[in-house]
Amino acid sequence: xxxxxxxxxxxxxxxxxxxxxxxxxxxxxxxxxxxxxxxxxxxxxxxxxxxxxxxxxxxxxxxxxxxxxxxxxxxxxxxxxxxxxxxxxxxxxxxxxxxxxxxxxxxxxxxxxxxxxxxxxxxxxxxxxxxxxxxxxxxxxxxxxxxxxxxxxxxxxxxxxxxxxxxxxxxxxxxxxxxxxxxxxxxxxxxxxxxxxxxxxxxxxxxxxxxxxxxxxxxxxxxxxxxxxxxxxxxxxxxxxxxxxxxxxxxxxxxxxxxxxxxxxxx
Numbered sequence: 001x002x003x004x005x006x007x008x009x010x011x012x013x014x015x016x017x018x019x020x021x022x023x024x025x026x027x028x029x030x031x032x033x034x035x036x037x038x039x040x041x042x043x044x045x046x047x048x049x050x051x052x053x054x055x056x057x058x059x060x061x062x063x064x065x066x067x068x069x070x071x072x073x074x075x076x077x078x079x080x081x082x083x084x085x086x087x088x089x090x091x092x093x094x095x096x097x098x099x100x101x102x103x104x105x106x107x108x109x110x111x112x113x114x115x116x117x118x119x120x121x122x123x124x125x126x127x128x129x130x131x132x133x134x135x136x137x138x139x140x141x142x143x144x145x146x147x148x149x150x151x152x153x154x155x156x157x158x159x160x161x162x163x164x165x166x167x168x169x170x171x172x173x174x175x176x177x178x179x180x181x182x183x184x185x186x187x188x189x190x191x192x193x194x195x196x197x198x199x200x201x202x203x204x205x206x207x208x209x210x211x212x213x214x215x216x217x218x219x220x221x222x223x224x225x226x227x228x229x230x231x232x233x234x235x236x237x238x239x240x241x242x243x244x245x246x247x248x249x250x251x252x253x254x255x256x257x258x259x260x261x262x263x264x265x266x267x
Contacts, residue, residue: 131162
């Protein structure tokens with residue numbers, strides 16, 4: 001049966017999950033597009049239902065994904081073009097939207113890795129930046145990410161899109177800056193604060209032992225707490241008129257320097 005009515009209760013339930021309050025209440029999130037759904041499935045996310053519209057498919061792998069989801073117990077639901085367009089978040093839908101059970105990201109569940117490479121992201125406001133940071137952390141083989149004093153929902157659709165689904169692949173915790181700092185110190189992980197207010201260049205610091213790179217909000221950078229309580233402060237040299245980089249760009253540079261020093265090994 002193909003759902004053709006915008007008043008269908010399952011469609012209405014799915015659509016409300018684009019709202020953050022509904023996501024928090026239902027402990028569910030929406031995944032849109034082949035890549036996000038595939039990576040979530042690969043990383044063990046529980047996908048409860050997948051809506052699809054064949055006319056909007058972009059490639060040839062969508063049917064095999066649907067078959068894999070069905071085998072794992074996911075409800076597969078076809079919709080009309082009109083219903084899917086109303087349900088979709090993107091302007092150019094790809095024909096796949098799934099309801100998934102949201103994970104809880106508790107600090108006590110974050111795995112400690114000896115000599116690991118961690119990332120602390122404090123008060124990141126823009127979903128696109130947070131998603132790009134997650135994508136870079138995955139690419140650099142980070143051991144884990146701690147999102148501190150969050151200003152955006154980790155399951156915001158723009159976070160998921162910008163992360164290209166890597167949100168589900170990197171161990172993640174959400175907590176306060178104080179608790180994050182305590183966890184890192186307890187586990188012997190040094191903290192490296194990114195700030196323009198220091199003379200030390202990031203390339204002059206040894207990042208081969210356990211370390212957490214700490215980056216801050218787009219407009220104001222790191223809070224006084226992290227500037228006072230971090231073990232090391234480093235800067236990225238700026239040779240032009242700009243006095244700072246986009247936080248996701250700066251994060252990528254620092255993570256890749258750490259990965260280079262570590263011989264490009266996965267942590």
